[in-house]
Amino acid sequence: MATAGSERDSTAEMFSQLGTLLKTFNDLHVEKDQRGGNNLDIPRSMFLELDPWDPDEAGAISVSSYFRLFEDVAGTLDQQKRLRLLRSKMRGTAKQFMIDNMGSYVGENPYLYMKQAMVQWYERGNPGKAAASLWTVKRQPNETLRQFAEKIRQLAQVAVQEEGAELNAAQKVQWVRRKVLKAFIRGVGKELSSHLLSTEPATIEAALKRAEEIEETLGEHDEVEGPRAYQEDSYQPVISEEDNKKCLGKKKIVSVY
Incomplete structure (x- = not known):
């Protein structure tokens, strides 16, 4: 059976441990504040002023230009x-690039490291990046077929250097x-x-022409048809009860010749 003295000792030890825990917690917050806060x-x-950046979007600015704005x-x-x-x-591959590279650097300047890595990878004229993009490039919403084909052509002209x-x-x-032909067919969209x-x-010229014809045909099929010009007559004759009885009472006569 526990004595009153042992219970007091246990309580005192518990409060001592709690005090140590609170002190450690406060010390961590002080250290965080000294490093620059939360x-x-x-x-x-800042969130409102900056636009998202997707390097694969039609008309996207260069990575260097985006970092200057950022x-x-x-x-x-x-x-x-x-x-x-x-x-x-x-957005897009840029977001995935950051996710893949977040853990590859431990130091005091993680932003500068990420910036340098992204500029090196996404700067126009990078043959390695262009070659990789030829396998993954997809047509973007609101991007015309000719814009998509031209984007692929530019990638291939850079990729060929490597x-x-x-x-x-x-x-x-x-x-x-x-490469342009294969990438165009692969990335133009599932149906096309x-x-x-x-x-x-x-x-690529034949593929582009055929894709434009198919897209035009599919667009025509998607149009909503107008109202029907002719409606069948829904008139139903009304037969009186007396006439109905007469019809039911008649026997069918078959003439034999």
Whole structure:
């Protein structure tokens, strides 16, 4: 049976441990404040002022241009806050790039590291990135077929610098044309891709022309039909009860010749 003294000792020990825990918690908060406060404390105006960035979107500005705009708005934030704000504004492959690379750097300047990595990867003229994009590029909403084909052509012309480094000039031209055709069919959209695969166009020009014809046809089929010009007459004759009895009372007479 526990004595009153042992109970007091247990209670005192419990309060002592609780005091130590609270002191540790407070010390952590003081240390965080000294490092610059809560990383979530980002002004709402910055979120509103910055537009999202999707590098694969038609008409997207370059990565360097985006970072200039970003730092004009977020230049007063510390490294961690800038990184969080940047991640909230990334879309598409850029957001995935950040997710994949978040754990690859441990240091005092995580934002600068991420910025350098993204500029190196997404800057136009990067053959490795262009070659990888040829396998994943997809047509964006509101992007015309010709805009999509031109985007692929530009990627292929950059990618050939790495993938076709040992080819001569004529071979590089053929390499680009083959890659553009394959990437166009693969990324133009599920329905159009199925049609193009069944017709097997030999050139990007033929594929583009066929895709435009199919898209125009599909668009016509999607139009809502107008009201029917003719409505069947819904008139039903009314037969009196007396006439109905007469009809039922008649016997069918069959003439035999």
